[in-house]
Amino acid sequence: MSGVRVLVGTRKGAFVLTSDGRRQDWEVSGPYFTGWEVYHLAASPAEPDRIWASQSGGWFGQVVQRSDDGGRTWQPVGNDFSYDGDVGTHQWYDGTQRPWEFTRVWHFEPSLTDPDTVYAGAQDAALFRSSDGGWTWRELRGLRTHESGPSWQPGAGGMCLHTIIEDPRDPARLHVAISAAGVFRSDDGGGTWTPTNSGLRSEGIPDTDAEVGHCVHNLALHPSRPDVLYMQKHWDVMRSDDGGRNWYDIGDGLPSDFGFPIAVHAHEPDTVYVVPLTSDMARFPPDGHLRVYRSRTGGHEWEPLTTGLPQRDCYVTVLRDAMAVDSLDDCGIYFGTTGGAVYASPDAGETWSPVVRDLPAVLSVEVQTLP
Numbered sequence: 001m002s003g004v005r006v007l008v009g010t011r012k013g014a015f016v017l018t019s020d021g022r023r024q025d026w027e028v029s030g031p032y033f034t035g036w037e038v039y040h041l042a043a044s045p046a047e048p049d050r051i052w053a054s055q056s057g058g059w060f061g062q063v064v065q066r067s068d069d070g071g072r073t074w075q076p077v078g079n080d081f082s083y084d085g086d087v088g089t090h091q092w093y094d095g096t097q098r099p100w101e102f103t104r105v106w107h108f109e110p111s112l113t114d115p116d117t118v119y120a121g122a123q124d125a126a127l128f129r130s131s132d133g134g135w136t137w138r139e140l141r142g143l144r145t146h147e148s149g150p151s152w153q154p155g156a157g158g159m160c161l162h163t164i165i166e167d168p169r170d171p172a173r174l175h176v177a178i179s180a181a182g183v184f185r186s187d188d189g190g191g192t193w194t195p196t197n198s199g200l201r202s203e204g205i206p207d208t209d210a211e212v213g214h215c216v217h218n219l220a221l222h223p224s225r226p227d228v229l230y231m232q233k234h235w236d237v238m239r240s241d242d243g244g245r246n247w248y249d250i251g252d253g254l255p256s257d258f259g260f261p262i263a264v265h266a267h268e269p270d271t272v273y274v275v276p277l278t279s280d281m282a283r284f285p286p287d288g289h290l291r292v293y294r295s296r297t298g299g300h301e302w303e304p305l306t307t308g309l310p311q312r313d314c315y316v317t318v319l320r321d322a323m324a325v326d327s328l329d330d331c332g333i334y335f336g337t338t339g340g341a342v343y344a345s346p347d348a349g350e351t352w353s354p355v356v357r358d359l360p361a362v363l364s365v366e367v368q369t370l371p
Contacts, residue, residue: 023346107164117130162179337361
């Protein structure tokens with residue numbers, strides 16, 4: 001029977017959760033990298049036992065860890081994330097210019113086909129690639145040095161490149177999302193980049209319809225329809241039907257269109273999941289009810305999924321990388337909370353149960369389907 005491996009990054013270490021295809025009984029291993037923030041773990045689609053972890057700490061900086069045995073053992077690999085060329089400056093909250101400064105890796109995106117190739121999204125917003133299993137990293141500087149780069153400024157969590165998507169039809173086509181700059185697409189493997197934010201509107205920036213300056217929280221697509229992208233923005237849930245060139249709002253029917261994660265069902269490209277939060281100031285579920293909302297119409301209608309989730313006095317947050325799906329026949333949905341719980345649904349969201357409670361605050365959740 002097939003199984004799943006759930007990779008969980010938290011404020012104080014990483015955990016690996018495993019189960020068979022029923023997804024009822026779970027084995028929990030960890031913590032790994034005890035006491036360290038682990039912003040993201042990601043497994044290689046080309047070599048499932050290869051997992052990457054972003055280990056970060058204020059005292060010791062950034063460490064990239066790699067496992068080649070499914071998370072049982074780890075080794076540190078290369079950590080040279082130097083910006084390529086002149087550093088230059090970008091805009092700060094007060095309108096002044098500050099030098100670009102590398103702080104941490106927010107997100108790994110392993111190649112769909114090559115186990116030795118992996119992308120890393122950093123703060124301040126930069127994209128790096130390793131082609132030798134993580135030992136050396138090269139900045140794809142065409143993104144950070146885009147002509148709009150000096151106008152980018154941080155979101156509340158910093159200026160992070162947090163989402164990377166490789167087009168399954170063409171590995172040279174990449175989408176990235178940056179808080180608070182927006183979405184950019186490359187059609188040449190990261191050499192040159194085009195902003196793809198038409199249709200986005202953001203209050204609080206000088207031009208609400210500007211080409212860049214939008215606080216995008218997350219992107220998702222289904223491999224069978226990679227030209228259809230879904231977005232959770234700082235405010236607004238959005239959809240594009242033309243590869244990100246144009247976006248339109250699909251948030252009607254949600255109790256709030258503020259949130260962080262967005263995910264697409266493994267087998268149904270029109271089935272989308274979000275976790276609304278009250279507002280950008282009150283970052284907890286509306287009325288204290290933890291609810292996942294599902295659309296089976298590509299975002300045109302939404303329904304709350306509540307069975308097994310706390311429906312009173314719940315004031316947690318679900319962060320941008322803390323929701324994922326498996327690819328079993330009955331698609332499983334998973335998410336983690338800042339209250340330290342990881343919830344799983346083995347039936348596409350109809351029912352939920354906690355896999356584990358009382359972890360440190362969950363920063364990321366990724367899922368592998370095992371043979």
